[in-house]
Amino acid sequence: MYYIGIDLGTSAVKLLLMDEKGTVHKVVSKEYPICFPHPGWSEQSPEDWYAQSIEGIRELTADCEKEMVAGIGCGGQMHGLVALDDQDRVIRPAILWNDGRTAKQTEDLNQRIGKETLSKYTANIAFAGFTAPKLLWMREEEPENFARIEKIMLPKDYLSYCLSGVHCTDYSDASGTLLLDVEHKCWSREMLEICGVSEKQLPKLYESYEVVGTLKPELARGLGLSADVKIVAGAGDNAAAAVGTGTVGDGKCNISLGTSGTIFISSRKFGVDAHNALHSFAHADGHYHLMGCMLSAAACNKWWMEEILKTEDYAGEQAGIHKLGENQVFYLPYLMGERSPHNDPDARACFIGMSMDTGREEMTQAVLEGVAFALRDSLEVAKSLGIHLERTKICGGGAKSALWKRIIANVMNLKVDVIASEEGPGLGGAILAAVGCGEFADVEEAAAKLVRVVDTVEPEPELAAKYEERYAKFRKLYPALKETF
Missing domain, CATH: 3.30.420.40 (ATPase, nucleotide binding domain)
Known part of the structure; x- marks a missing residue:
C-alpha cells in the first residue's frame, strides 16, 4: 500500500509517497507566496495551501497504482490562525507562526493573567507566535471579522478539512494554541473564556494517528483515488518531523x-x-x-x-x-x-x-x-x-x-x-497515515x-x-x- 505524507511548510508544501516498507517513491514540492503587509507581520492565503496541495497530490500519484493509496497524513506549520465563517469560507489571510504583531496581547496575557496561571491552564506561557494572542489581536483590531468566526483552525487542519470535510485537530498542534490543557488533553475552559471563544468554535481533538474521515467523494473522483482513502489527524510540523526521524x-x-x-x-x-x-x-x-x-x-x-x-x-x-x-x-x-x-x-x-x-x-x-x-x-x-x-x-x-x-x-x-x-514532517505524516490504516x-x-x-x-x-x-x-x-x- 501507499501512504501520502504532506508537509505544509511556510514557503512550500512538500508531499511524498511512501510504501509500507518505508521506501519513499516520489517527492513533490509546490511553492506559494508569503505576505508581509507590515513590519513584523506574516500572512498567507489558506486557499493557496489547498490549491498547491491538490496539484501536488495529482503530480505525486500520476505514475503510481492509484488504487494502492490507502491514507494521507499531514504535518504542518504550527500556531497559524485560520478563521472560517458559517459557510466555512476563510475570513481573512492566515496569521502565521512567525508573525510578531501580538506583542501587546502576549505581554498582557503573561502579566495580567500571569505566567504561573497560564502554565497551570495550558502548561505554557504566551508567546507572540501562539494562536491565542492572535485571537485577542483580532478581537481588538478586527472586531467585525472576529464576530464572524464560526471555526478556528490551524494550517494543516484547514487542509485536512478540505480533504475530508471534518473540522479536526490533533493534540500536538493544539498544544501550540495556548488554548489546550496539555496535561489533560482537553480544551482549557479558562483560556476560551479569556479569548472570548466557545468550544463549539474549535475543532474536535484527536491523537495524531487517529482516522478523522475519508477523502471527499468528489475530490477522490477528481484525483483518481479511492473514496476510502483515510485521512488521519496528522501533527504539528515538529512532532511530525520527530516521528519521521x-x-x-x-x-x-x-x-x-x-x-x-x-x-x-x-x-x-x-x-x-x-x-x-x-x-x-x-x-x-x-x-x-x-x-x-x-x-x-x-x-x-x-x-x-x-x-x-x-x-x-x-x-x-x-x-x-x-x-x-x-x-x-x-x-x-x-x-x-x-x-x-x-x-x-x-x-x-x-x-x-x-x-x-x-x-x-x-x-x-x-x-x-x-x-x-x-x-x-x-x-x-x-x-x-x-x-x-x-x-x-x-x-x-x-x-x-x-x-x-x-x-x-x-x-x-x-x-x-x-x-x-x-x-522529516512529510515522512512523519506518511508514517502516521500507515499507523491509522492499521499497518x-x-x-x-x-x-x-x-x-x-x-x-x-x-x-x-x-x-x-x-x-x-x-x-x-x-x-x-x-x-x-x-x-x-
Whole structure:
C-alpha cells in the first residue's frame, strides 16, 4: 500500500509517497507566496495551501497504482490562525507562526493573567507566535471579522478539512494554541473564556494517528483515488518531523533546521519547564515532549545567501570555510524576533566582531554558527531540568549541509544521527497515515521498523572545546543588546 505524507511548510508544501516498507517513491514540492503587509507581520492565503496541495497530490500519484493509496497524513506549520465563517469560507489571510504583531496581547496575557496561571491552564506561557494572542489581536483590531468566526483552525487542519470535510485537530498542534490543557488533553475552559471563544468554535481533538474521515467523494473522483482513502489527524510540523526521524518514546532528541529551528525531546511522561523557556506539548506518539523553538534557522542562511550575497550557490559559499571554532564574528539569528528561550518579538539579528580582514566566508560561517549557538541556548535549559542527552537526530533543509551538521555536533557536543530520508514532517505524516490504516500497532513500532540511521557525525573533542569558549561569549551578547532592540 501507499501512504501520502504532506508537509505544509511556510514557503512550500512538500508531499511524498511512501510504501509500507518505508521506501519513499516520489517527492513533490509546490511553492506559494508569503505576505508581509507590515513590519513584523506574516500572512498567507489558506486557499493557496489547498490549491498547491491538490496539484501536488495529482503530480505525486500520476505514475503510481492509484488504487494502492490507502491514507494521507499531514504535518504542518504550527500556531497559524485560520478563521472560517458559517459557510466555512476563510475570513481573512492566515496569521502565521512567525508573525510578531501580538506583542501587546502576549505581554498582557503573561502579566495580567500571569505566567504561573497560564502554565497551570495550558502548561505554557504566551508567546507572540501562539494562536491565542492572535485571537485577542483580532478581537481588538478586527472586531467585525472576529464576530464572524464560526471555526478556528490551524494550517494543516484547514487542509485536512478540505480533504475530508471534518473540522479536526490533533493534540500536538493544539498544544501550540495556548488554548489546550496539555496535561489533560482537553480544551482549557479558562483560556476560551479569556479569548472570548466557545468550544463549539474549535475543532474536535484527536491523537495524531487517529482516522478523522475519508477523502471527499468528489475530490477522490477528481484525483483518481479511492473514496476510502483515510485521512488521519496528522501533527504539528515538529512532532511530525520527530516521528519521521524516529524521535518517539522516552528520552530521544531531534534537531530540525527548517525555516525555523527546533530541539525536540520526547518523553512518555508529562513535564513542564518551570521557567517556561521550553514548550511543553503533546507528542504525535500519544505521549509528550519538550521543545525549544527559534524563529529563524535555515531562514537566516537563505536570507544571507539570497538577499545579501545574491546567490543560490549554498555549497559554493560554504566550500571555503575551514577554520571552525576560530571565527571572531558572531551572528545573532533573530530576524523575526525570538521565541525560545528569550520570548522577545523585538529581538533582531546582527553581526558582531567584524574587522578589516573579515570576508564573506567568516560572515557565512557566523550565520551557521549563530543558529547552532541559539539552539544550544535551549539545550542548556533542558540540561538544567536534569535531562541528559548524548545524541540527536537531525532533519530539515539545513541538514543537507555536511558543514552545518559538523558545526551542530560540536557546538551541541552531541552525536548527530543522520537518517536515510531527510523529509522529516512529510515522512512523519506518511508514517502516521500507515499507523491509522492499521499497518503498524502504534507509532513507536512504525518508527522502529521504518526509520534508518545511515550516518553519525561525532563531536571532535578539540573542536568542541573551542566552541565551548565561543558559546560562552555568544550567550552574553543578547542580554547586553536587549535594551537596544
